Each structure stands twice: as structure tokens, then as C-alpha cells.
Amino acid sequence: MSKDYPVPAEYLERETEVKKSRFIARVAPVASRDEVKTWLEQAWRDHPDARHVCWAYQIGRPGAAAEAAMNDDGEPSGTAGKPILNVIQHKDMGDVLVMVIRYFGGIKLGAGGLVRAYAGAAESVLSAVPRAVQQPMMNATVTMNFADEQALRHWCNVHDGVVESVDYGPTVSARVSMPEHRVADFTAFCDAQKLDYGFDR
Structure with missing residues (x-):
């Protein structure tokens, strides 16, 4: 099974200045494109007078990201989004968005x-x-x-699993999520209990 990977533990902001231009960098943990959009909208609300809000993000495992994107937001092509993404990839971090808000200081860089x-x-x-x-x-x-439902709930409590939803019909159908390293345990449990199960990606 694939190993765990590092993600930002929290939101953080840092400011640097280069030749009178202010660069306000923000990092945030993200799990979806919708979350990226929400953070970018917040950045523009916080800094409506900024010249640019450039950004890059990577969702999923570093080196095999499910999704990655970048945006120069009006800066010359390749001078903002790509350098930000390169740093993210170099840091070997997943589920991360970095935005850099720029206030132009009057001196071209x-x-x-x-x-x-x-x-x-x-x-x-x-x-x-x-x-x-x-x-x-x-x-x-x-x-x-x-x-069998009680036994399944007990297994989840002991093995870091979560019962996401349960549908009651002629039989009981439950959606369960668990850490990848627990899959073998889960399979053994279901086989022992003679439960029908299937995994989805």
C-alpha cells in the first residue's frame, strides 16, 4: 500500500518585499478545486487593491498528484505560477495551495x-x-x-474506520472509509463474517 504523505497542518501567511513590491504568500490545506476557489476569492476580498494574485496547487500524493494547476494572473507567462508550483513540488507536500498576492511597488523586476x-x-x-x-x-x-451491523461498527471503532452512511432495505448496505494500511484487516474481517464487500477508488 502507498505510504502517508505530508500536507500543510494549517493556514499560514508570510510577507516579503522585493524592490518596493510587496509579496504576500499564503499557504492553505486543500482537498478539492472548490476549496481552492474559496481561498482565492478570500484573497481578493482581503486584498482588493492588489495587482496580482498568482497561485499554484497540488492535490494528492507528491510526485503522483491527482490534480495540479497554476496561474500567473497577468504576470508574464511562466514567471509566477510555475515557480510557485516548482517550490511546492520540491517541498514534497500534497493537498496544498500557495497564493502570492503582489502589490506593485513601481519598479519593474x-x-x-x-x-x-x-x-x-x-x-x-x-x-x-x-x-x-x-x-x-x-x-x-x-x-x-x-x-452484522454492530460488528462492523465495532471493527471501525477499533481500526480507525468510519461508517459514512447506512441504507436499510431488505439487507443493510454501509459505506465505510478506512486508512489504506487497514485494507488487509478489513478484508479478513469481512471474509470471517461472510460479508459482501467491494472497494471503490
């Missing part, structure tokens, strides 16, 4: 200067943010008799 400024801003905030460990989760659907 040039393409090389912009790349260094945005990478430096991203580096400052990613170096400072505490890390947490994200456990990859697996989801399963279990079909069973009413009498």
Missing part, C-alpha cells in the same frame, strides 16, 4: 526577478508552515444482515 520573487515568497511560507501526515483512505461498500 524583469522576468528573472519575478521568477525569483515568486519562488522566494512561496519558499518563505512553505518552509514555515507546520506539516501533518495525510493518510490515504480507501472506501468500501458492505452488504450484510442487520445482525
Whole structure:
């Protein structure tokens, strides 16, 4: 099974200044594109007079991210979003969004200067943010008799699993999520109890 990976433990902000331009870097944990959108809208609400809000994010395991994107927000192509994403990838962190809010200080930095400024801003905030460990989760659907539900709930309580939902019909159908490293235990439990189960990605 795949191993756990580091994610930002919290939101954090750091500010740097380069030739009178202010670069306000924010890092936030994200699990979906909707969360990215919410954070970006918040950045514009907090800084309506900023010249640019450039960003990059990576969702999923570092090195094999399920989704990644970047945006230069009007800066010359490749001078903002890509340097931010490069720093994220170098830090080997997943489920992370970095936004860099720029107030133009009147002195042009040039393409090389912009790349260094945005990478430096991203580096400052990613170096400072505490890390947490994200456990990859697996989801399963279990079909069973009413009498088996209590045993399933007990297994989840003991093995860090969560019963997400239960549908009661002629049989009981439960949605369960668990850390990936518990899958073998779960399979053995279901086989011993003679429960029907299937995993979904």
C-alpha cells in the first residue's frame, strides 16, 4: 500500500518585499478545486487593491498528484505560477495551495526577478508552515444482515474506520472509509463474517 504523505497542518501567511513590491504568500490545506476557489476569492476580498494574485496547487500524493494547476494572473507567462508550483513540488507536500498576492511597488523586476520573487515568497511560507501526515483512505461498500451491523461498527471503532452512511432495505448496505494500511484487516474481517464487500477508488 502507498505510504502517508505530508500536507500543510494549517493556514499560514508570510510577507516579503522585493524592490518596493510587496509579496504576500499564503499557504492553505486543500482537498478539492472548490476549496481552492474559496481561498482565492478570500484573497481578493482581503486584498482588493492588489495587482496580482498568482497561485499554484497540488492535490494528492507528491510526485503522483491527482490534480495540479497554476496561474500567473497577468504576470508574464511562466514567471509566477510555475515557480510557485516548482517550490511546492520540491517541498514534497500534497493537498496544498500557495497564493502570492503582489502589490506593485513601481519598479519593474524583469522576468528573472519575478521568477525569483515568486519562488522566494512561496519558499518563505512553505518552509514555515507546520506539516501533518495525510493518510490515504480507501472506501468500501458492505452488504450484510442487520445482525452484522454492530460488528462492523465495532471493527471501525477499533481500526480507525468510519461508517459514512447506512441504507436499510431488505439487507443493510454501509459505506465505510478506512486508512489504506487497514485494507488487509478489513478484508479478513469481512471474509470471517461472510460479508459482501467491494472497494471503490
